[in-house]
Amino acid sequence: MRSRRRELGIALLIVAGITALSALLGLMGELAIPLTASKRLLKELVEELAYNPDNPYSAFAPAYVSAVVWDFRGLDTLYETIVFIAATIFALNLYHEYLGEAELSRHRLSVILQSTAKIQIVMATAVSASLVARGHITPGGGFQGGALLAAVVIAATTIYSLKSLVGRFIKHELILCLLGLATLLLLIASSKWAIVGFFTRAPGYILQNQAKPGSLHGFLFWDGEHWVSGSILVYDLIEYIVIACGLIVLLLVVIIGGYRERVI
């Protein structure tokens, strides 16, 4: 009890210190970490090349972050996604018996919560799909959508019990299949123009989304307002699957591990 009070006292002291120091700096007209007002050439270059209907070599992604992630430094994101898939498969192989566990918690929340959760789960899943579908034109994308979907699944395991979902709907074979499918899609999507170029004897590059000097391959679609790059939509979908699977595996391993420690 005394240590709890001591911890609370330290936390309050830290909050009070932060507020007092911030107010003092604000009154003096200073910033603890100054903001830069200098001209940012890289930012201007990104804005110029991410979406410019007059430039045929533009990335055609109105959400500049999507253009940077899946076009300008797409190769980096490709490697990063593969690292994430590898980490998830590593965790899944080490703990796959957790997802087939016979003795899982049967505790479920009240009937009222279970009924309202049905509506919320459908709505949250729709929002996550919308984040992915509009990731290339609005803030959001595969990562945010995948994180939301994983949160929905984990919330569902808490509301309807681990036993009713894990092993029946959430199987390690299913997650492995989804990750395999995502990897295959990623490889096809990232190397499509290089493969086409190889067979047609025309230049084509790995992770080429739009036309490049010397190679005019590219896939655009009209979304009602703009011509938008189609490849970025596919990459967002892949990231959605990968992040959702990864987070579900991570959280389930931790939750079931904790449950085993207490009960089994």
Next chain:
Amino acid sequence: MNTLIALNIIAVSMIVNIAIAVYGIVKKPSMVKKIISLGILSDTVCLLAVYMGFTATSPHPPLYASGYGAGRGVDPVVQAFVLTAIVIALAFTVFLATITLRMYEVANSTDLHELLKLEIASEEIEQLEE
């Protein structure tokens, strides 16, 4: 004035968060606390990067189709880097969490000091046996 105080609260909180996270990583022997501290550190550094991308003259989201045209949004480059950093931090957390779980299964503890004592004890037993 209010904007300055709000920005200062964010900035000072980030500095304090980094200090607490480094303390947790270096000083706390429990692997679980180290993972939590690492999470705090990576999230704070991500927030710091987003903060650096903010400019008072262009506080809009980095989008083309927002009615204000190009050049008025915050820096999209740092936001893209942060996205990468979050994914890598997540992969790293998956790795550390699984290692810690395995450590608990084998040694029945996540305390590094206790594990070190166990290792020293097992070495002494081996030496005695020899």
